[in-house]
Amino acid sequence: MSQRITIHDIARELNLTTATVSRALNDHPRISTETKQLVQEKARQLKYRRNKLASSLRSGKSHTIGVIIPSAQMNFFGSVVHGIENTASSNGYSIILYQSEETTSLEKKAIETFLSARVDGILASIAKETVDYTHYVELRKRNIPLVFFDRTNEELQVPSVVIDDYRGAFLATEHLIKNGYARIAHVAGPQHIKGFRDRLSGYKDALLANNRTIVNEYIYQGNVSLESGKEAADYFLNLTAPPDAVFAVEDFTALGVIKCMKERNVKIPEDFGIIGFANENFDEHITPALSSVDQQTVQMGKEAFNLLMEIIKANDGKARVKDDTKIVLDPVLFFRESSTGKSN
Amino acid sequence: MSQRITIHDIARELNLTTATVSRALNDHPRISTETKQLVQEKARQLKYRRNKLASSLRSGKSHTIGVIIPSAQMNFFGSVVHGIENTASSNGYSIILYQSEETTSLEKKAIETFLSARVDGILASIAKETVDYTHYVELRKRNIPLVFFDRTNEELQVPSVVIDDYRGAFLATEHLIKNGYARIAHVAGPQHIKGFRDRLSGYKDALLANNRTIVNEYIYQGNVSLESGKEAADYFLNLTAPPDAVFAVEDFTALGVIKCMKERNVKIPEDFGIIGFANENFDEHITPALSSVDQQTVQMGKEAFNLLMEIIKANDGKARVKDDTKIVLDPVLFFRESSTGKSN
DNA sequence: GTGAAAGCGCTAACAC
């Protein structure tokens, strides 16, 4: 019912063989322009539509890639997927989307499905839960093109696309310094996650590079949440020499800090400066508008797909993209009211 | 390189035919339990993985569905996709994701790709730009299972899943009334879009049902944006008898209203109440926290997939799900500070 | 309960 016209129909009507028709449709160089036009015209006329399953089965290329993200509900990943799908689509690729829900088991299931569907490559952001990477290692062994984005693992030697957390943190901290804040604190994230570790380093190095000293009590160990932002702010204000600015590891944490400051009547940005990380969509709408570091999500998706394409092509030509290829995107800072400087 | 083990390998090692192996792997009733176990064990041992392309080609079922959304970058759709993928995955289905970017051309391209990939069905939310629906009509003609979610078209007679905009608007308006606001205004959206039209009706009917009169100058025609919220608020405050509450067609509009009120020193919720629509993630974080109507996005995705499944199954059994099947989800209200009531 | 044979629709290798 749904679709019956095949290249056989075209071949029959044109007194050609299916091979010729197939070649004509694929714009094969050794087919005459005349024949190509005839075939293409007839195909249009019969409303022919290539059966991708058959062609993929035979050719070994599915023109499909698998994408694993923790959850499409998370802003960040929705945005990256936007970039991936866009780029894939304009390159003639389809994407199969899977969510790991931060679990290793669904991650494995996704990979199973992808292999079964004979995808040409896989783009993945590692689930939080995952500590055993054998399913990914297996992909490398089978020589299946794989690229990590955002959530990577250094030891696995898988090509990846990330943003420069260190640099983002460095610039954010320096921005606070330049705007006249004297004692800059940091609400950190779990240190076993590389991105958060890098942000702490960037913060520290920015202080040192600007002849400030690192004050240990100005570094609060949070868990990337609104709550930990509040707690951190409370802690900071109770110090004998409280800081006058905070670089928060991420925007919800920053939001927590802002809420606490408001409750305690500390004026932002006059008495206290703050900058976050992620450039969430609420940043510009809260009061005061929150300065933040944008993670270039769409660009990340685009770059990840392009890198995967490179690997796929190299694979076809028996070449090889270096395993330690790593694209590091430059974060972009958005300066808003929350960090415009101290009043004096 | 990537994958060489086929049912032939299993058959050879076990001295069976591929037919038997295939049946055993598919849990065919007429295969002995013994054989099944042997085959399944051997499959595991050889790390066999079914070639989905081949099986789909032969059987005519791909266990894949196509999903068209305007953009994965939009919160709302990311969230719906979350619901779709989750449900699909646990039912053994994969999803191919396409973004229309609100254009008809990409919508058509998506459908082309889906047909080519022989998806078992399609889930779609119509692009804003689309006024010519022939590509969707074509799907109906070919009897390809199709379900619309959120953005539907009434005339097309395609099964759909939407939320009850009318009821959401009615309840939101009534909430403002119950909390003591006397003159309730509405910032409306473009009236050619059904959802927005329904919200206006819900607003009006709630007023009438509570013995209020509909005041025409309390209805501002906006365009669903922060800007139009600001403009509306300005307009309202300049009336000789300004309203004391607003039901905004959507949260960004509500945010615009709030911003304007703050600038003009109107106190929320004491002097002015406000409730929005969408339950955006910033709602609870702005000041005052914004009351809103949640659109049940994840549930919508789940219901849409389930409805599609029903149609697919009915199709197989030559039955038919009614074309005008329409699942209407109940919106859920979130009451926050912005509408807690007038001071007296 | 299992086997033999055919074929889904396409592309690729080899002819000429």
Next chain:
DNA sequence: GTGTTAGCGCTTTCAC
């Protein structure tokens, strides 16, 4: 420049 032939890996009659 086009035809011939084979086959990707699976499922599905139809046998027995």
